[in-house]
Amino acid sequence: MTASTTRRTTASKSRIAAVGAIAVAGALLVTGCGDQTKKGSAPESSGGASKSAPLFSKLPANIQKAGVIKVGTDATYAPMEFKQGEKIVGIDPDIADALGKQLGVKFEFTSGTFDTLLGALPTGRYDAVMSSVSDTKARQQGLDKDGKKTGTGVDFVDYYTASTGILVKKGNPEGIKSTDDLCGKKIAVQRGTTYEQAAKDLAAKCKTDGKGELTFEPYATDAEAQTRVKAGGAVADLNDSPVAAYIAKTAGGGADFEAVANKSDAGPFGIAVDKKNTQLRDALSAALDAIIADGTYKTAIDKWGGAQGAVTKAAINGGS
Template identity: 65%
Template sequence: MTASSTRRTTAAKSRIAAVGAIAVAGALILTGCGDQTEGGGGSSTESAKANTAPLFSKLPKKIQDAGEIKVGTNAEYAPMESVENGKIVGVDPDLAEALGKQLGVKFTFTSGSFDGLITAVNSGRYDIAMSSITDNKQRQEGLDDKGKKLGEGVDFVDYFVAGTAIYVKKGNPEGVKGIEDLCGKTAAVQRGTTYETALKDQSKKCTDAKKKAIDIESFENDTEAQTRVKSGGAAAGVNDYPVALDLSRKADGGNAFEVVGEQYDAGPFGIVLSKKNTELRDVLKEAVDAIIKDGSYQKVLDKWGAQSGAIDKAAINGGK
């Protein structure tokens, strides 16, 4: 995801439809790997898991005993994660299911506010966050968009690549061709994302060039930003490229929005972990590499039309 607690920084069902389910579901919990055994921790159980899951023995003992990895997400980013028929679905839950087969544990997803995910990971509420979160130095070091220390940084295991996209109301009534055309116009965006930062950076470029600043309207959730664009209250919205593309294809049967221009500022999405949780971080990297190698990674991306974000190898803190 391109800004702050992320991407972000900085996604199959329509995200428009997802908002109602999210409002009702709130702290919805969904099991990503329901066929795995839950809880336990006895030696015989661990031995059985280790025999069937190649990386189980490398997990922290706490995760082995719990039989699960608690995942924080913001489920309104189809095709990456959204709510469909009361369940969290998408690229990330399906990748988590594939990872669970390597690790021998289930991934339990809980949907909450995007800009609170990193804090929730560092507080221990979640083991990881997986929600189209852009990996960048700002988040790694716990800095705000001005370089001021906000709190603890986090580590990332990078598993996908995406850039920022501009989407507009179908027909593009204000003739927006790219982010540079937003000077003096209103743009809608979700608060705490990397693309909110992208708008702020562009607005400064506008004023430096003696043009009017961008009127940036930031919302708690992205569905509100979409509604603002659809109503004509904003000339454009800014989002991750795969999310914007999915939105243009599916919202109102493809009649609500369109994407203008190409994606830019492409960067990695990462699984977020506390810097104290290096043992889990390292085995998750191994698991991502394993599902890339066995083909299950590509199958998930193909299923959701997210092939453009495929990577060849996982990385730790690969964002800039």
């Protein structure tokens, strides 16, 4: 997310929740606990855990026993994570499947509202959050948008990179080429994402630079923000670059939107875990390095056209 930020990002990195407009009509409007849809492929074991997996011994004892890593996500963000029927699919679930084979456990995804996911980690509802979440210092430290302490924070295992994507109507009637071109206009964002804060920061910058007032409307889901753009009520929706590109390609058969990427503000997505769960964090980091080395990571992201965001090694808390 960028000068306008992420759903899943900070003021100059994108991470917003978005599903292609293919899902606009049926976008999830969920409460904090989500819709309880749980999906993920089991790693070569009929009983859940596979003790013979290469990195099984690195997992915490409770997860070894359960044979499951409970993952919170907002499955409205194609191609990163979204629903096909009742199944949650996309780049994140496919990466998780590859990680599961290294760790010998199943990654079980549950969909919920994006802005409730990280707060559920200390409660034990989820063991991890994998939802195109931008790794930022504020999230690491448990700070809200005003810099106030709201929790203990989380640790991230960074597994992908993305920049801010600007989703505009087909034909780009306003000639938007960067976030600077949004000054004097109205935009849409998803509530609770770093893009919401980015929009506030961009509005302040537009005013300081004397380029006109930027206004924005936050919505519960990115699908609602997309609808607003399509209807002409906003000139753009801020998103992560791979998501904006996917929406532009698929919505209305490619006839509804165009995507503009701000590559200069690229930042990491991370798998979030509770600060106290360092053993799980380190196991996930080792598993990510393993799937990068064996090629299954590349297979997972190439399937969805996400090669531009590939990382070459795991990083812990690499966001700024």
